[in-house]
Amino acid sequence: MNEHALRILEYEKIKQQLMHHTASSLGKGLIHELTPSGDLDKVIKMQEATDEGTTVLRLKGSVPFGGITDVRPALKRSKIGGLLQARELIDLADTIRGARLMKKFILNLIEDQELELPILQECTETIDPPGELERKIRRAIDDQGGVMDSASPALRHIRGQIRTCDSRVKQKLENIVRSSGKMLSETLITIRNDRQVIPVKQQYRASFGGIVHDQSASGATLFIEPQAIVDLNNQLSEARAKERHEIERILRVLSEETSEYAEVMLENIEALAQLDFIFAKAGYAHEIKATRPKLNDQGIIRLKKARHPLIDRQRVVPIDVLFDEHTHALIITGPNTGGKTVSLKTTGLLTLMAQSGLQIPVDEGSEASVFREVFADIGDEQSIEQSLSTFSSHMTNIVTILKRVDFNSLVLFDELGAGTDPQEGAALSMSILDAVYGKGATIVCTTHYSELKAYAYERQGVMNASVEFDVETLSPTYRLLLGVPGRSNAFEISRKLGLPAEIIAGAKLQISTETNQVDKMIASLEQNRKTAEREEERARKLKLEVEAREADLTKKLNELERSKEEILNKAREKAERALSGARREAEEIIEELRNYQHSGNVKEHQLIDAKTKLAHALDSLQPKDSDQVKKPEQKLDRSFHPGDTVKIISFGQEGYIVSKISDQDYLVQAGILKMNVKANDLKRIKEKKQAKPVVNVRTATQTVRPELDLRGERYEDAMRRVEKYLDEAMLAGYARVSIIHGKGTGALRKGVTKLIDRHPRVKNARLGSQGEGGSGVTVVEFK
Template sequence: MNKHALKALEYKKIKLQLINYTASSLGKSWIEELQPSGDLAEVKKLQEETDEGATVLRLKGSVPFGGITDVRPGLKRSKIGSILQAKELIDIADTIRGIRLMKSFILDLVESEEIELPILTGLVGEMEVPGGLERKIRSAIDDQGGVMDSASTALRHIRGQIRTFDSRVKQKLDNIVHSNGKMLSEAIITIRNDRQVIPVKQEYRASFGGIVHDQSASGATLFIEPQAIVDLNNQLSEARAKERHEIERILRVLSEGTAEYADSLLESVENLAHLDFIFSKASYAHQMKATRPKLNDQGIIQLKKARHPLISPEKVVPIDVVFDEQIHALIITGPNTGGKTVSLKTTGLITLMAQSGLQIPAEEGSEISVFKKIFADIGDEQSIEQSLSTFSSHMTNIVGILKEVDFQSLVLFDELGAGTDPQEGAALSIAILDAVYGRGATIICTTHYSELKAYAYERTGVMNASVEFDVETLSPTYRLLLGVPGRSNAFEISKKLGLPADIIEDARLQISQETNQIDKMIASLEKNRKAAEIEEENARRLKLDAEEKETALTKKLNDLERNKEQILKQAREKAERAVKEARQEAEEIIEELRNFKNRGQVKEHQLIDAKTRLSHALDSLGQQDRQVSAAPVAHQVTGFTQGDHVKILSFGQEGYIVEKINDHEYLVQAGILKMNVAEGDLKRVKEEKKVRPVVNVRTSGTTVKPELDLRGERYEDAMLKVEKYLDEALLAGFPRVSIIHGKGTGALRKGVSQLIERHPRVKSSRLGSQGEGGSGVTVVDFK
C-alpha cells in the first residue's frame, strides 16, 4: 500500500488507537505490523475473524487474557540449552495457564451457545497445553519468582542448615555486642562482603581479633568479623554456595523440560498474539459503534452515515458516499473549511480500515470496495527541504501516482490544481482527471474551480457533490450533498455582512452570463433537494404511522381471535357438562323405574312423576346435544378424507383420519390410540401442518425411513423432529431405527440421548458401530 497515502490519511493514528485495546505486548506486535490488504479473500477473512471476536464480546463481555506475557525469548533460549531464570519460568507457567483458560473459554462458549466460530476454534484447537510442565514449575517456583524449599529435598536440607548457622552467628554476635558495647561505635550487626560484622572503634582492634572487612571514611571505625564467628560464617557461606548450586540445578532441569515443549509453546503463543489482535479489533469496533461492511472488488462504495474515526463523536457529522456500477468519480466543491477534505479523508481512511480487517464507523449495510492500490494527494505539500513550492510538490506526487495508477486503484485528490494560475490549474485538473479516470481508477476530488462543476455533466460515470453552507448563520454544516455542485455563496455572504446592494449588483455584472446561469441552476437544485428531503421525511413519518396502526390492528384482531376461541371453548364445556348431567339424571330415572317394576310396587302417581322427569331430562339432553353440535360450527369442515390432520375438540388432542365409519363418525388415530369420533367433534388443522396419513405408514413403507438425518438442524427443531419420528417409526412397525446427529460439539447427540431415555416405548439405545457411523449415529431398539 502506498506509504504517502497512509501518512496523508493518518492511518498510523488508527493503529495507535487500536493498540489501547490490546491485552498484552503480543497483540501490540501484531498491530504494529498491521497493513491494509489489497486481496479480497484475505480482507474477507480478516473481517470474519473480527466479527467472530465481536460475537464473543457481545455474549461474554470480556475474554480471559490475564497472566499472558511474551515468553518467546525465553522459549527460544531454552531451545539452545540456556538456563532460564526463575522469573522467566514462572512467566512461562502463567502463559501455559492462559493458554489453557483461553482454549476452554472458546470451546465451552461454542458448545454452550451452539454458535459457529470456525476461525477462533481453529486457533485454540492448534494450541497445546503442557499441563505437566506448568505443574512442575509451580511446585518449584512461587508467584514472585523465588525458588521454594519444596523444589527439592536437597534444597530443603541446605536451607535448614543456612537458618541454623545464621541463627548461631547472630546469637554470638549479639552476645559480643551486649558485652563489649563501649568498644563499638554502634551496638549493631551489619553486613560487609556478605559476612556479618560489628563496628569496632580503632583503638580496640586487638581486643576482637578476626578479619577486618572494611573501615569508615575517617578510619575511626573498623568493620570486624570477630574470630569467634569466623568458622560459623565460613560454614554459612559454604551452605549458601550449596544453595546457589542446587537452585541452578533445579532451574537447569526445568529449562530442559521447557525446551521439550518450546516449539509447540511458540506456536501457541503466536496464536495467543493473533487472538489478542482479533479481540482488540472487536473491542475497538464496539467502542466506536462500528459495523461489518459488505465487500467487493468492483469499485462499488456505499457508505451510510459514515463518521471520521479520528473526530470526536460529539463533533463529527455523518456523511453518505455512493459509488455504484455507473459512478466512479466524485467531484466535491464548496467553500473553504466546509468539510470537503474531511469527506475525502473519511472515505479514504474508512477504506483503509476495512482492508485492514477493522469494522467501520458507519451504519449497517454499508459496502466497501477492496483496492489493490490507494493514492492520496492531500493538504499543503510544500517541501522546504527540497525547495519545492506547494504546486511543485503536488505535481511531483501526482506524477508518481500517474506512473502506478490502474483500474484497481482509489485516488484521492485534495484541491487538485491549486497553487497556480486558476485558468491553467483548472485545465490541468481536467486533463489529470481524464488521464486517471481513463485508466479505470475510482476518484474522489475536491476543488474550488468552477470549471470542474461542469466536468461531471459532460462525462458519464462522474458525479458532482458539495458541502452544505448555511447562508443564514454564515457557517458550514459539514454535510455532503451528492448530485449537487457547490456554490461560492460570496454574494449572499457579502449581503448578509452589510455590503451595499449596488456594489453586489455591479459585481454580478462582471461575471459571465454562463456563470450566472450555472449559479442559478445550482441554487435551483439545492432548493429542489431540500424540498425532496422534506417530502422524504414526511413519507417516512407516514410509513411509520401506517406500520404502527397495522401493528395495533393486528394485535386487536389476534385478541379477538383468542377471545373467540375462549368463548367457544367455554360454551362447549358448559354444554358438555349439561349433557352429562341430563344423561345421568335420565339413567337414574330409568333405573328407578326398573326397581319399581321388580318390586311390583309401581303406583300410578309415581309412574306419572317419573315419566314427567324423564321427559324433561330427554328434552334437556336434546337441547344440550344441539348446543354441543352448534358450538364448534365455526371450525367444522365436513367431508374429511383419509389422512386429514385433525384436532379432537373434546380432548384437545391432534390426530389423523384413518377411515370414515358412517356419515357422522370417523375412526381417528391419536398418538398410539384409535378411537371413533363424531364429525362435529373434529376440526381440520391448517394444510401446512398436514402430513402423510399415519395409517399408510405401516403398509406402504414409503413415508417413514429406518433412519433420520438431523445434520445441519437447529437444536430445538431437531428435538421436535426426533419426537415425531419415534412415534411414526413405532406405527410403521420398525423394530430398530438410526438417528444421524453427527459428531460436532456433542449437543445434538446429548439432546437425542436424553429424549430417548424419556420415551416409554424405547427398549434400548447405543452409539453406532464402526460400520454404522460411529459416535455420529444413535441406534434405537423399540419394545
C-alpha cells in the same frame, strides 16, 4: 500498499487506537505488522474473523486473556540449551494456563450457544497447552518467581541448614551487642559483603578481633565481623553457595523440560496472538460503533452515515458516499473549512480499514471496495529542503501516481491544480482527471474550480457533490450533498457582513449570464433537496411510529395467545381429571356387574343401583346448562327397527333394538342388560366395520394452531414445545405447519432443523419465503 497514502490518511493513528484493545504484546505485534490487503478473498476472511470476535464480545462482554505473555524469547533460548530464570518459567506456566482457559472458553461457547465460528474454532483447536510442564513449574516456583523448598529434597535440606546457621549467628551477635554497648557506635547488626557485622568504634578495634569489612566515611566506625562468628558465617556462606547451585540445577532441569515442548508452545503462542488480534479488532469495532461492510472488487462504494474514526463522535457529521456501477469519479466543491478534505479522507481511510479486516463506522448495509492500491495527493506538500513550491510538490506526487495507477486503484486528489493560475490549473486538472479516469481508476477529487462542476455534467460516470454552507449563520454544516455542485456564496456572505449593496450589484454585472444561470440552477437544486430531506425525515418518523405500534400490538397478541393457551391447558387438565375419575367409576360398576353375572344371582334392585351409578358417572362428564351455548333444537328421526345399532344417550352405552314396544318405547339389549328405553333417549349409530383407536380430532383441531411461535423461548423449552407440537399437528390432520423461531443468533433455527430432520413423519422442511417470514420461519410438510 502505497506508504505515502497510509501516512497522509493517518492509518498509523488507527493502529495506535487498535493497540489499546489488545490484551498482550502478542496482539500488539500483529497490529504493528498490519497493512491493508488488496486480495478480496483474504479481506473477506479477515472481516469474517472480526465479525466472529464481535459475536463473542456481544454474548460474553469480555474474553479471558489473563496471564498470557509473549514467552517466545524464553522458548527460543531453551531450544538452544539456554538457562531460563525462575521469573521466565512462571510466566511460561501462566501462559500455559491462559491458553488452556482460552481454549475451554471458546469451545464451550461454540457448543453451549450452538454458534458457527469456524475461524475462531480452527484457531483454538490448534492450541495444545502442555499441562504436565505447567504442573512441574508450579511445584518448583511460586507466583512471585521464587524457587520453593519443595522443588527438591536437597534444596529443603540446604535451606534448613541456612536457617540454623543464620539463627546461631544472630544469637551470637546479639549477645556481643548486649555485652559491648559502649564500644559500639550503634547497637545493631548489619550486612557488609554478605556477612553479618557490627559497627565498632575505632578505639575498641582490638577488643573484638575478627575481620574488618568496611568503615564509615569519617573512619570513626569500623564494621567488624567478630572472630567468634567467623566460622559460623563461613558455614552460612557455604550453605548459601550450595543453595545457589541447587537452584541453578533445578532451573536447568526445568529449562530442559521446556525445550521439549518449545515447538508446541511456539505454535500455541501464534494461535493466541491471532486470537488477541481478532478480539482487539472486535473491541475497537465496539468502541467506534462500527459495522461489517459488504465487500466487492468492482469499485462500488456505498458508505451510509460514514464517520471519520479520528474525529470526536460527538462532533463528527456523518456523510453518505456513493459509487455505483455507473459512477467512478466524485467531484466535491464548496467553501474552505467546509469539510471537503474530511470527506475525502473519510472515504480513503475507511477503505484502508475495511481492507485491513477492520469494521468501519458506518450504518448497516454499507459496502466497500477492495483496491490493489490507494493513492492520495492531499494537503500542502511544500518542501523547502528540495526547493519545491506547493504546486511543484503536488505535480511530483501526481506524476508518480500516473505511472502506477490502474483500474484497481482508488485515487484521492485534494484541491487538484491548486497553486497556479486558475485558468491553467482548471485545464490541467481536467486533463489529469481524464488520464486517471481513462485507466479505469476510482476517483475522489476536491476543487475550487467552477470549470470542474461542468466537467462532471459533461462526462458519463462522474458525479458532482458539495459540502453544505449555511449562509444565515455564515458557517459550514459539514454535510456532503451528492449530485449537487457547490455554488459561490461570496455575494450572500458579503451582504451579511455589511458590504454596500452598490458594490455587490457592480460585482454581479461582471459575472456572465451563464454563470448566473448556473448559480440559480444550483440554488434551486439545493432548495429541492432540502424539501425532499424534510419529507424523508417525516416519513422516517411515521415509519418508526408504525413499527412501534406494530411491535406493541404483536406483544399484546402474543400475550393473548399465551393467556389463551394457559386457559385451554387448564381446561384440558380439568377435563382429563374428570374423565379419568368417571372412567374409574364406570370400570368399577362394570366389574361389579360382571361379578353379578358370574354369581348367577342378579337381583333387580342391584341392577337398578348399578344403572343409577353409571348414569351419575356419565352425567358428571356432561357440561352444565350454564356452561353450554344453547343451540336451536333439531328434529331427529326417533323411529327404530329391530337390529338397529343405537346409543342410549343417558347412559352413553351402545346396544341394539330387540323389539318395539310402542311408538315411544323400545326394548334395548346393552351388554348383559335388557331394558325399556324411551325413543328420545336413543340415537341411531352406524355399525363399526373395524375397530380403530379413538382420536379426538375435533378437540385437536380446535386447540392446535397451524403455526407455533417460539420467539422469546429458552432453547430447551422451545425444543420440547416443537416435539409436542408436531405430534399434535399430525393428529389434527394438518398437511403443513409453520414454526416461527425468528432470526437472532440462529440457535433456535438450527435446533428446529435438527429436530425436524430426525422426525419420521416429516416429508419436507424449508425456510419461509418472502411473504411467509423469510429465514425467521421454518415451514414443515407431513407425509
